[in-house]
Amino acid sequence: MYNEKNCYSIHGLPVLQDNIVWILVRANEALVVDPSVAKPVEEWLHRKNLNLIGILQTHHHEDHIGGTEGLLNSWPNAEIVASKTDLKRIPFQTKSVVDMDELLIMGCHVKVLEVAGHTSTHLAYFIQSQKDVSSNPLLFCGDTLFSAGCGRIFEGTIEQLYKSIQLLNELPKETKVYCAHEYTESNLRWALTIKPNDKSINSRLIEVEKRRSKGLLSLPSSLEEERKINLFIRAKNIEEFANLRLKKDSWRG
Template sequence: MLEKKNEFTIYPITVLQDNIVWVWVHNCNAVVVDPSISGPVEKWLLEKNLSLKAILQTHHHDDHIGGTQKLIKRWPKAKVIASKKELKRIPFQTFSVGDNDVFHLMDSEIKVIEVHGHTNNHIAFYISKATTKYNILFPGDTLFGAGCGRLLEGTPIQMFESLYKLNSLPENTKIYSAHEYTENNLKWALTLEPENISIFERLKLVQNKLKNGKSSLPSTLSEERKTNLFLKAENVEDFTLLRRHKDCWKC
């Protein structure tokens, strides 16, 4: 069931193998983040009698934009908000944004943060004045539970700088990552820091959530600072070694 309709709430829709499409609901409106496919999202919105107000796109990969065009056919007034640097790869965007741009949506102020590394033109959306005690971050594939995105187009220094930006946000920021990778990332981290109690305890909590059919997300920045080895990297060299190690690690 939905919360009271005058409250700010975010719901997960799990699709494909491990993607999470986040749906931000306020009153009778909804904002969808990175819809991989349209079917489950459209069904969910219709069942809850919600109107799609906007779609937030963090980057151009098909498992993040694959459902957008069908959704805007169903709700043609919905804005598609994406990086102005991705007009070619996200050509159906209707509201183009850049680094540090601020816009308002659903009674909240949203800041755009460029976080290159996973792709050349990746953005995150940061909500600092929502009707909730937490700040909200939609980082796409830049920051995961206990992990970060692979460097598919960008460089280690770009990702290191992007993570530094996100790590500078308030510690009570809730992080709504786009993939359910937390368990895998924590298992990897524990092989490097086997005596780290914070990682061990978080892994147990995450495994219990997953066992009961719940998502491990959102996490908080405070939690990530204790258990995310990429955020703990002190320099680009350390980060690069960690990223290479994770890329080659097999569960």
């Protein structure tokens, strides 16, 4: 994605089996979200002659923080933003944050949102440009919200996850959603087992299949799109939400 007015771009770097490391670039500076591993991110940044100024960490799982230490070897002054309540599990923090904290990074207004459920402590980062308020806001949501899906519950509760999805759904519909995994095609196939005649889900699956067949990412999505295709966002109450999560957990597609 390239925003001419803001002069920033966002790049998705596929790593491991299905992780996506998102890199926001403005001029010669870069901000990385959840570096799973260091080497491919480091090589990409060096190839673009970029200076890593910061890393946003959503939660403590190794496939989200595994590359942080390695990147600090090359950019020791990079700011590491992570949850203050997870100091032991997310090391190297230089900026420890809590829910509703607000930061200014690379000319962007960053709001911290606590979205527990997948893990007991999980952050999302809602970003708006200071220079052009008309540009689309960005949401880096880690493993809480996926396109056409949501995260599994490892440490949190179904109540927490439901509340977190509801919170994210309150953001503006034009918000671009940058999930941490390429799960869209699989999630849509599962959704069709629940709603086989849903036109929006069927249409989106065709579109995603075409993109993936060309080696392209299905992401980012948008909240407007997710409100059409994401059954977890569409759930009318926590009982329906919990039932969907149980069905998704047992699905072997």
